[in-house]
Amino acid sequence: MTKKKYKNWNVVNDDNNISWLHLDIPKSSTNVLNEQVIIELDTIVNELSDNVPAGVVILSDKASGFIAGADINEFTTFESEDAALVNIQRAHAIFNNIENLNCPTVAVIHGFCLGGGMELALACDYRIAEEDSSSLGLPEIKLGIHPGFGGTVRSIERMGSFAALDFMLTGRNLKAHQAKKSGLITYAVPKRHLLTAATQTILNPPRIKSRPWWEKIINFRFVRPLVAKMLIKKVTIKAKRAHYPAPYAIIDLWLKHLDNRKIMLQEEAKSIAHLLVGKTAQNLIRVFKLTEQLKGLAKDKSVSIEHIHVIGGGVMGGDIAIWCALQGFNVTMQDQRHETLAGVIKRAVKLYKRILKQKRLINAALDRLIPDINGNGLAKADVVIEAIFEDAEVKCNLYKEIEPKLKRTAIIATNTSSIPLEKLTGSLKKADRLVGLHFFNPVSRMPLVEIVVGEKTSNKAQQVATTLTKKIKKLPLPVTSTPGFLVNRILMPYLTEAVTLFEEGVPITVIDKVAVNFGMPMGPIELADTVGLDICLHVAENLAESMPITVSEHLKQLVSRKVLGKKTGQGFYEFKKGKLVKPKEKNNYIAPADVEDRLILRLINETMACLREQVAESKDLIDAGIIFGTGFAPFYGGPLQYVKECGQEQVLMRLENLEKAHGSRFKPDDGWKTIIVE
C-alpha cells in the first residue's frame, strides 16, 4: 500500500492496485470543488494516466457528504465571460481525462452530491451511493446557471433525455433509490457495503447499460423541436426567458447539439460562461448567499429548545404547531375550543401525509403534536408561541395569566402581525422574555420569519427565537418593533396602490399581469385575495395611522359583505374549488404607461424608508427579507439591488415624476437624499 498526500486530496494505492482518491478539504466541514481542489485533481489524474492502476475510486472523507458543488464564492470573481470560460474549460479537460482513464472509475457517494460534485461523479464509469443518506442533484438552475462541467451531456447519457432534462430544469434532489431507478447511479447500497462494492465493481466491472431504445425516440433530430417546444411552454409558465435564461439554454443545448457529443460539451462550457457573468446569475448567487447569511444569524450554540407550547390553534397557531412538530419538536397546542384543536390534527394528518408519505414517520410526527386544552404544556415549555386574536388587551390578559406557570428561562414569542411589542410588555413581570416571531401565511410554504425585537427584548430571547426559526428550517430576519415590521410595511403601499388602480378603472388582470411581467411571483390583487381581504384591511387600517396609505372604501365594503378572497370563493377574483377563475380580458384596453412604476416604486420608496430607519440591520438583510417575505423578483437581487442596478438617481427621478402626476403618496423618502445604495 502506498500513500500520497496533497493539500486537499489523499491518494491511497491498495494491494489490489486500486487508487483511492480521498477528498478532504482542511478546516472545512464540507467538500466543494474550488480552484485548488481542481488543480490538484488535474495533477493526480495526469499521474494516473501515466501510471494506470487497476481502478480509481473517488470518495469523500467528510461526514457531511461527497461534494456539495462548485465553490459559489468563486462564481462572482470572474472579470469577464472569457475568464469564466477558461476556468470552465480547464475543469472540462480534467473531467474528460477522468472519463478517458484506461481503467474502471467509481465515485463512492454519501450525503450531499450536488452540482459540480455530481458532475465529477458522472465523469466516472460507475456511481455507488449510500442508500439512506445520499441526496443527489444538479441544482444549478436555482442560481441562474446550468451544469457546466459536462453535466448536461453526461446526465442525459445516464438517465435518458426526459429524466435528465427534468432533473436539470427542476434542480430537485434525488434520494439514492430514485437515482438508481433513473439510471443516475449504478448501485444504492447500505453504508457498510460501500467500499466493498467499489472494490468489487473495479475487479469485476459490470457492463454499462445504455438507455432502452424506446426512450431514445425523443432524441431524433426531427422529434426534438416538438419536444423542445413543449418544454419551453412548460418552463415559460414558471420563468420568463428575459428573467431566467438558464432553463432555455439547457433546452437549446439539447435541441441543437445532442447529435454531437464533443460540440455539445464545448457549447455547454460557452453557455455557462455566458450565463455566469450575467445579471440574473449574479443576483441569484447573491440571494443564495443571503440565505446563508440569515441562517448564520442563529449563532448562540448554548440555546437548547426541547418543548414548544403554542396558544391559539387558528389559521396561524395551528399551522405553526403542525410545522414545529414536523421538524422534530415536541409541541403542546392550546386553544379555548376543542373543535379548533381537532381541526388542527386533521390539517396535520393531511400535511404529514403529503410530505412524509411513510406511515411510520407520519405517526411519529403526530405523536409529537399534543392537543392541550388546559395548557399543561406551559410548565415545561422553553418557548411559548402566542397566536391568539390580534387584540393587544386580549394578548396582555393572556400573558398575565400564563406567566406564573412558565419556567424562569422560557420565552414568549408572539405572532402578532401589527402590534408593537411595547404595547404588550406592560402585562409581564419579566418583560425581556417577549419577542416577536412573525410567521407568514401559509406557514408551510413561506420561508421567512421576522424576529421582532422590542426595546425590552433580551439578547437571549432574540437568540432563542432565531435558533428556533433556523431549526424549523425557516429563515430568521431580526427587525425592529415598528408598525408593520418590514414585510407588511413595504407590501401595504404596493397593495393599496393596486386597489387604487382598480378603482381608477384599470382591470385587475392588467394590474396583475404588469406585476408578474416585472417578475413578481403573483400579482398584487391575486395576492390580496390569497392572503384574505379581511387581513389586508386589518393591516392597512393599522398602518394607515403611521403611513401615507388610504384605506380603500371598496375594500371595506367587500369585507363588510364577507367577500374575503380565496377562502370565501370570491374576492376581487372568483375562486372555484380554490382555483382562481380568470375573468375575460377587454380586447382593446390600453393600460396607462406608469402602472408598473406606480406599483413597484411605492414598494421601493417604503423600502428606502425602512433602510433609513434601520428596520433591519443592513441593505442586504432588507433585500433578503423582502425577497423571502414577498417573493420580490429574486433575479433583481432585491429592491435595493434593483435601485443600485437601475441607478439611484434614475429611480428617484421616476418617483418624482409620479409625485407630480399622482400626489404626495409618491413623495420620495428622505433616505433618497441621505443614503447612497451601494
Ligand code: NAI
Ligand atoms: P384566528 O382567529 O384564526 O385564530 C385565533 C385562535 O386563537 C382561535 O382559534 C381562538 O380560539 C384562539 N384563542 C383566542 N384567545 C385565546 C385564549 N385566550 N386562549 C387560547 N386560545 C385563544 O387568528 P389567526 O389568523 O391565526 O391570527 C393569530 C395571530 O397571528 C394574530 O396575532 C394575527 O395578527 C397573526 N398573524 C396572522 C396572519 C394571517 O395571515 N392570518 C399572518 C401573520 C400573523
